[in-house]
Amino acid sequence: QQQVKQSPQSLIVQKGGIPIINCAYENTAFDYFPWYQQFPGKGPALLIAIRPDVSEKKEGRFTISFNKSAKQFSLHIMDSQPGDSATYFCAASIDTGFQKLVFGTGTRLLVSP
Amino acid sequence: DAGITQSPRYKITETGRQVTLMCHQTWSHSYMFWYRQDLGHGLRLIYYSAAADITDKGEVPDGYVVSRSKTENFPLTLESATRSQTSVYFCASSESGVGNSYEQYFGPGTRLTVT
Numbered sequence: 001q002q003q004v005k006q007s008p009q010s011l012i013v014q015k016g017g018i019p020i021i022n023c024a025y026e027n028t029a030f031d032y033f034p035w036y037q038q039f040p041g042k043g044p045a046l047l048i049a050i051r052p053d054v055s056e057k058k059e060g061r062f063t064i065s066f067n068k069s070a071k072q073f074s075l076h077i078m079d080s081q082p083g084d085s086a087t088y089f090c091a092a093s094i095d096t097g098f099q100k101l102v103f104g105t106g107t108r109l110l111v112s113p
Numbered sequence: 114d115a116g117i118t119q120s121p122r123y124k125i126t127e128t129g130r131q132v133t134l135m136c137h138q139t140w141s142h143s144y145m146f147w148y149r150q151d152l153g154h155g156l157r158l159i160y161y162s163a164a165a166d167i168t169d170k171g172e173v174p175d176g177y178v179v180s181r182s183k184t185e186n187f188p189l190t191l192e193s194a195t196r197s198q199t200s201v202y203f204c205a206s207s208e209s210g211v212g213n214s215y216e217q218y219f220g221p222g223t224r225l226t227v228t
């Protein structure tokens with residue numbers, strides 16, 4: 001049972017483009033939504049996270065948009081660079097003192113030069 | 114070295130053998146986690162631990178055993194490995210506290226192949 005559905009599975013954009021990765025969740029009790037970035041041969045690393053009391057959060061070139069009523073959230077990468085080529089995972093959890101994360105299936109992003 | 118480490122990085126074993134994957138963190142984080150990563154499934158939680166001697170099941174615990182006798186170590190044991198346990202295994206750790214953005218820090222992973 002996939003509680004967090006992520007799309008697309010893969011994405012190719014040109015340098016400077018704005019890739020958008022979408023996630024949808026089912027459990028309305030989720031209250032923490034992080035995005036993780038993973039480079040080949042490495043472990044995932046936290047990129048940016050949002051809580052449902054805000055609709056948007058920006059950190060540098062990365063933006064999370066959050067739609068609580070639709071139970072959807074998305075990652076936008078502004079002015080994408082070849083160095084952004086990686087696999088991106090969305091996740092969700094319920095704040096119980098720690099994060100018991102439920103991950104999406106991942107999106108492999110390739111930014112061509 | 115500071116951080117979170119996993120060993121071995123690569124392991125090939127045969128069906129039915131017992132294998133233990135090691136995880137060590139130097140931050141004294143209270144929480145530690147084991148995930149497996151498979152294509153089409155993302156990362157799935159196997160077990161987690163809130164402190165020494167406190168462990169709990171995640172989404173896919175069958176076939177795995179964990180222990181945590183010391184805060185810094187969280188070994189994962191496959192008691193009788195099966196081909197379906199071929200995967201990349203990640204250990205992670207985090208602090209705790211309601212309302213805090215307690216990032217999970219992931220290790221570099223162990224690629225396990227069961228033949």
